Amino acid sequence: MSDSSTAGTKMTTPLLVVDGISLRFGGVQAITDMSFDVNRGELFAVIGPNGAGKTSIFNCINAVYKPQQGSIRLDGTEIVGMHPRETAEMGVARTFQNLGLFGNLDIVDNLMLGRHHLMKTGFLSGAVWWGRAKHEEISNRATVEKIIDLLELGNFRRKPVGMLPYGIQKRIELGRCLAMEPRLLLLDEPVAGMNLEETEDMARYILEVRSSLDVTMIMVEHDMHVVMDLADRVMAVDFGIRLATGTPEEVQQDQRVIDAYLGKAS
Amino acid sequence: MARQSPYLITNYSKDLRLFGSSWRRAGLLLLAALFIVLPLQLDDFWLSLLATVGIYAIGAIGLNLLTGYAGQVSLGHAFFFGVGAYCAAWFGGGSAVGTRDGVLFLDLPMFVWLPLAGLIGAALGALVGPVALRLSGQYLAIVSIGLLFVGDWILLGWVSATNGSQGLRVTAEPAIGPVNFSDLNIFGSAFSPEQGEFWFVWGLVAVVALMAKNIVRSRPGRALQAIRDRDVAAEIIGVNPARAKIGVFALSSGIAAVAGGMYGMIVVRTVTPETFTGFGGLVTSITFIAIIIVGGISTISGAIVGSLVVVTLRQVTSRFVDVLPFLKQTPNDDGLMLVGQFNLIVFGLLIIIFLLAEPLGLVALWRRVTTYFKAWPFSY
Numbered sequence: 001m002s003d004s005s006t007a008g009t010k011m012t013t014p015l016l017v018v019d020g021i022s023l024r025f026g027g028v029q030a031i032t033d034m035s036f037d038v039n040r041g042e043l044f045a046v047i048g049p050n051g052a053g054k055t056s057i058f059n060c061i062n063a064v065y066k067p068q069q070g071s072i073r074l075d076g077t078e079i080v081g082m083h084p085r086e087t088a089e090m091g092v093a094r095t096f097q098n099l100g101l102f103g104n105l106d107i108v109d110n111l112m113l114g115r116h117h118l119m120k121t122g123f124l125s126g127a128v129w130w131g132r133a134k135h136e137e138i139s140n141r142a143t144v145e146k147i148i149d150l151l152e153l154g155n156f157r158r159k160p161v162g163m164l165p166y167g168i169q170k171r172i173e174l175g176r177c178l179a180m181e182p183r184l185l186l187l188d189e190p191v192a193g194m195n196l197e198e199t200e201d202m203a204r205y206i207l208e209v210r211s212s213l214d215v216t217m218i219m220v221e222h223d224m225h226v227v228m229d230l231a232d233r234v235m236a237v238d239f240g241i242r243l244a245t246g247t248p249e250e251v252q253q254d255q256r257v258i259d260a261y262l263g264k265a266s
Numbered sequence: 267m268a269r270q271s272p273y274l275i276t277n278y279s280k281d282l283r284l285f286g287s288s289w290r291r292a293g294l295l296l297l298a299a300l301f302i303v304l305p306l307q308l309d310d311f312w313l314s315l316l317a318t319v320g321i322y323a324i325g326a327i328g329l330n331l332l333t334g335y336a337g338q339v340s341l342g343h344a345f346f347f348g349v350g351a352y353c354a355a356w357f358g359g360g361s362a363v364g365t366r367d368g369v370l371f372l373d374l375p376m377f378v379w380l381p382l383a384g385l386i387g388a389a390l391g392a393l394v395g396p397v398a399l400r401l402s403g404q405y406l407a408i409v410s411i412g413l414l415f416v417g418d419w420i421l422l423g424w425v426s427a428t429n430g431s432q433g434l435r436v437t438a439e440p441a442i443g444p445v446n447f448s449d450l451n452i453f454g455s456a457f458s459p460e461q462g463e464f465w466f467v468w469g470l471v472a473v474v475a476l477m478a479k480n481i482v483r484s485r486p487g488r489a490l491q492a493i494r495d496r497d498v499a500a501e502i503i504g505v506n507p508a509r510a511k512i513g514v515f516a517l518s519s520g521i522a523a524v525a526g527g528m529y530g531m532i533v534v535r536t537v538t539p540e541t542f543t544g545f546g547g548l549v550t551s552i553t554f555i556a557i558i559i560v561g562g563i564s565t566i567s568g569a570i571v572g573s574l575v576v577v578t579l580r581q582v583t584s585r586f587v588d589v590l591p592f593l594k595q596t597p598n599d600d601g602l603m604l605v606g607q608f609n610l611i612v613f614g615l616l617i618i619i620f621l622l623a624e625p626l627g628l629v630a631l632w633r634r635v636t637t638y639f640k641a642w643p644f645s646y
Contacts, residue, residue, distance in 0.1 A: 016342055028526070047445070062502055064498075064502065082415075083501075084501045084502045085501055085502070085503075085504045085505065085506055088502060088504035089502055091502055093503070094502060096499065100496055100498070100502070100511075101495075101496070101499070102491060102492050102495035102499070103489070103495050103498055104491065104494075104495055104564070105491055105492075105495065108489070109488055112488060113489070113492050113500075113503060113505070114503055115486050116489060116492075116503060116504050116505055117487060117503070117504030118487070119485045120485075121484050121485040121486065122486055122513075123481060123486045123513050123517055126484040126485060126487065127477040127478075127481050128287065128477075128480065129480035129484065133484040133485070134279075134282065134484065135483070137282055137483075137484060138278045138279055140280075140284070141278045141281075141282075142278065145433045176503065180503060196506050216275075245450045251414030
């Protein structure tokens with residue numbers, strides 16, 4: 001480990017640096033001067049009441065929204081001003097609060113679509129099939145099947161995902177993100193609407209993904225048990241403003257966070 | 267060593283085979299046998315009908331890629347069909363109907379002009395494609411009707427090339443090198459034009475269907491379906507919507523133009539604007555839509571099955587117009603309505619019935635039946 005001082009600093013510098021971003025929609029201030037870092041391999045949670053701007057933060061990180069001010073750097077590369085698909089190529093993957101699956105396609109195809117940016121077949125080589133298209137299908141299928149194994153989705157492999165239960169669909173979406181070989185995984189309410197058993201399943205898969213794949217995660221979640229149990233650090237936001245950042249215990253004790261959730265004692 | 271079960275799939279290459287099961291291979295064999303035997307058994311009326319069915323099937327495969335797989339509703343398909351038909355006259359050989367001179371015709375061999383027609387159709391489709399980046403659903407459908415009327419204006423106005431409403435005669439022959447399918451002669455036995463054209467058309471149907479199937483089961487086709495199902499999510503996972511949409515417009519228009527070229531050469535042999543543009547073009551476009559809805563939206567085989575039903579129905583009503591007392595061939599005959607009007611009503615009814623009862627078409631019905639018998643006697 002002595003030969004790589006640069007690699008050493010790379011390991012200690014944060015993967016994602018969000019520096020003073022502000023996002024407005026007309027007169028509505030969704031995010032105000034927000035800054036935070038996410039370290040490599042960390043599970044970073046964002047909490048806050050409804051409308052606090054949590055999903056807007058995600059939409060800025062994968063370039064769906066463009067903040068009017070500030071910068072977002074992934075490994076030193078500026079993300080603000082990119083196309084969403086360029087962030088996908090850089091290794092930012094996300095799940096959606098209300099699912100973003102392709103309902104008529106089966107699990108294999110949904111996960112293969114996660115590998116879209118890693119494949120090259122175009123219309124012509126696709127039409128020919130023999131050669132690049134078939135070769136790519138087979139080699140990427142192997143990776144997809146590993147993810148299907150990891151998330152225990154094998155039983156539903158060839159079912160249209162729109163017909164599967166909600167909890168399974170959430171898991172498929174996580175799988176599609178993993179198929180993208182992400183460096184940064186954005187989980188938007190991964191256990192929203194789930195019962196206790198499904199929630200525990202999902203928490204287990206998130207932990208399993210953490211331990212078996214080297215991926216940094218940011219999670220937006222309302223379920224405080226999940227957040228406090230899984231997250232390394234928590235950031236609380238309200239009205240687009242950062243209230244506090246710290247370990248789950250620190251944030252739980254923070255007076256501003258308590259006020260935001262429970263109202264101020266007057 | 268124990269013999270391996272034929273149902274056990276042990277590698278991905280096996281899993282990706284189109285004709286993986288023995289049932290499917292048997293079906294393929296049956297189709298191949300029909301392909302060879304039918305022209306030797308059927309009379310020329312049915313053979314030319316089946317050739318027309320095949321040509322419409324090719325066009326419908328193109329529309330199904332666009333509308334079924336990519337979710338872009340277009341009523342302008344007839345325009346690209348027409349582009350191909352005019353290309354048949356311009357590049358494959360033709361003459362102006364009537365007395366007009368000076369229309370330029372080339373006598374290129376088919377293996378040059380038919381792909382050329384496809385490329386021209388694809389180029390025009392790629393020009394239209396960007397519209398779909400801003401519009402979708404019914405808005406795109408309405409704009410695409412505009413294409414039919416712009417086309418009408420061009421074909422009627424550009425008289426020096428199109429001979430206006432009188433149209434062009436197509437003299438191109440379906441010949442590949444020394445093999446002319448309209449005048450087929452194998453080992454001393456001569457075949458009628460209908461027999462040769464059947465083999466040519468359905469050979470091409472097989473090629474186009476295979477290529478389309480390959481596209482939809484590989485990366486570009488999955489991107490189309492992703493955009494259809496959820497365009498925002500598709501872009502976030504790295505699909506380029508502009509490339510996919512423009513690509514599928516070019517592809518579907520190119521296929522339509524190839525089908526149109528064959529239509530001009532084999533079916534009508536005189537191309538006039540009224541089949542492809544304006545209101546007549548709208549009827550042709552709706553015929554294509556009826557085909558994919560009846561056959562099965564987002565399936566390649568659905569385009570073929572749908573064409574078999576819809577086109578056969580259309581041709582048969584005009585053939586048996588004398589037997590059906592309420593139909594008339596020309597406006598001056600006795601009868602309640604024209605054959606064309608009757609056909610439109612039938613297509614409309616078919617579209618409505620299928621959308622209500624079996625939105626995924628005959629192919630879905632077939633799948634349901636086979637699934638039932640696979641699990642028989644259990645109901646699930």
